[in-house]
Amino acid sequence: MTSKTVLITGANKSIGLETARQLGALGYRVWLGSRDIERGSVAAAQLRNEGYDIRVLAIDVTSDESVQAAESLVRSEDGKLNVLINNAGILGGQPTVPSQQPVDEIREVYETNVFGAIRVTQTFLPLLKAAGHANVVMVSSGLGSLGWLSDPTNQFFGVNILGYNSSKSALNAVTVSFAKELAEAGVKVNSADPGYTATDFNDHSGYRTVEQAAAGIVWLANQDSSGPTGGFYFEQSQVPW
Template identity: 50%
Template sequence: MKTALITGANKSIGFETARQLLDAGYFVYIGSRDVAKGEEAAAQLGKENVVVVPLDVTDPGSIRAARELVGRTTDKLDVLINNAGVRGDFPQNPSSVSISTIRNVFETNFFGVIDVTQAFMDLLRQAAHPRIVNVTSGLASLTLHSDPSWVYYPIKGAAYGPSKTALNAWTLALAYELRDTTFKVNVVDPGYTATDFNDHRGTGTVENAAAILVRFATLDADGPTGKYFSNDREGEESPW
């Protein structure tokens, strides 16, 4: 049975992604900073093939403990979906936003992804066809941000968007490092989805958002790697 770890999987897009992977026959590790919420999510899923993993991606000790827990139940990890993310306090005007806000956002959205990925790399390498999906945003695209005709052109800030731009750059470098292996490593934007993350102002559904993450988590051998895809572009490649 294939295995998948999803960070921030106790609610919203992460939770729905877990549900869809379970339906596809995966054993799913639900990463959750709040253990009680993780257990509640597992109960709602009602599946046997679920393990809750206490995981705060900003805490190196928590990441080490999560790696040890997962390693006690499997000798490989087929899929890692780095879904956990934060918006940070708003407004995020570049000329006035606090450095602490920027640091806090980067700790989760950028450094946390790196720490988690590196911690689980040994288990990923044991899988025949490992897949890494780093959840990004359309707001990460510098190309789109420089285009006045883009629908989200006015939405600019100094923390959230830049943290995802940095994530895109790191993912591209990781994919290049792993280019001669069976890894597939991509950044995927689930689109403007109605969740707690944006006070349910998004226009997309969690089901559709999760579907694109699952699509890239289950790529076949001919699938792309080192690319940027977006639900807002109907799942097509997005400009960096």
């Protein structure tokens, strides 16, 4: 059995894939989670060719059945999980003003960005506890910071996307709730803001690279038992809720 294991959801491309690469380089066995098993297999093969211990894991975070099947496979192979990174997320439709965004579209965003993270965390919790010390990282966004979004001087003040922004604010609240419950069990839970990164989300208009974005996530994922919990971080600095 390998010494360190990590599951990353939505890891077949962009920030998730780079996070898998960086943690693989640190010696983790990486469960590369992907809703599309074919795309996940291609990504996993790429990282294995670079010399990392990568296993593809079919997981649709919106499906109870899929998440439970994924947990069963990780349990049978490793029996524990040192790190869970809830990276899977969607933007929703084309950005529009809050008064015009369809409720069904907002609900779809929440199903992945919020309920998906809750579902995966709850399901994998026994494996996280079995590790003795574990880290959970919720991949949030600066657009989920109410402090930043309500500050007219902040660069994100004008980005008013109801579904996506509020889903990340809700994910931050989920982070705090899990952190409080799991502190005594040795499971640390934090949110990470990867910053405005060039990905499919923004047609690669972001000014940060995936390498930069993943570094802050990896920093939280690799904390020891003395590390923080219940916080929201951009790189290694706290972000206002």
